């Protein structure tokens with residue numbers, strides 16, 4: 001029995017939205033993970049709550065045929081700019097990632113985006129599957145091992161040099177649009193910004209996306225937290241996450257652009 005057969009996931013839950021994304025417009029979400037949140041990170045800001053299955057083990061979580069029937073059931077009236085694979089955890093853990101990207105493109109005929117935490121980019125099969133995406137946004141929140149442990153809390157086999165090597169290898173092979181997405185939880189020092197710029201110069205992304213936590217973190221898993229839905233916690237279990245100011249965000253963005261000439265986009269900050 002695979003993971004999806006053992007859950008009580010309601011049908012039609014693998015495709016959601018479209019939701020409005022500050023990065024991609026109206027984004028139709030595909031969730032290749034399903035009911036149990038599954039990731040190789042347990043980020044302190046994760047909107048899914050504490051990750052339930054904390055792993056680097058790839059498997060098929062949701063049969064491709066279930067995603068296909070959900071896509072085929074969609075209303076043709078929906079305005080969709082892109083199709084985004086993220087959902088309930090790390091999408092590259094799904095062994096059927098390539099199949100899902102292929103059917104999404106075939107059914108919806110829109111650009112496909114994968115949001116990944118970068119931890120599996122050292123795997124040749126993952127890099128090969130990602131070739132089918134039009135845009136890949138790779139997470140890079142940390143410029144030191146200490147920061148990686150504090151912010152992303154990876155499984156024990158993951159380390160920063162391994163992540164950076166994977167991104168670099170993927171960049172060398174991938175002809176599509178590569179974005180680096182970085183969550184800023186607190187102001188960075190000048191030295192940290194300089195280190196980050198050096199990494200960008202090594203990794204050559206097409207774009208940098210500076211993100212900030214959009215809302216308090218739910219501590220208990222809620223399926224509706226996929227995409228950018230705001231959710232209400234039934235038991236009030238939220239953790240407020242500190243957010244930097246719009247001015248600090250702009251200062252960091254300007255410093256990066258001035259040094260690299262790589263376009264930098266910033267998440268909107270509610271005043």
Ligand code: SF4
Nearest residue numbers: 039041042043046117
């Ligand atoms: S990588 Fe994404 S899904 Fe995984 S813990 Fe971090 S925010 Fe959550």
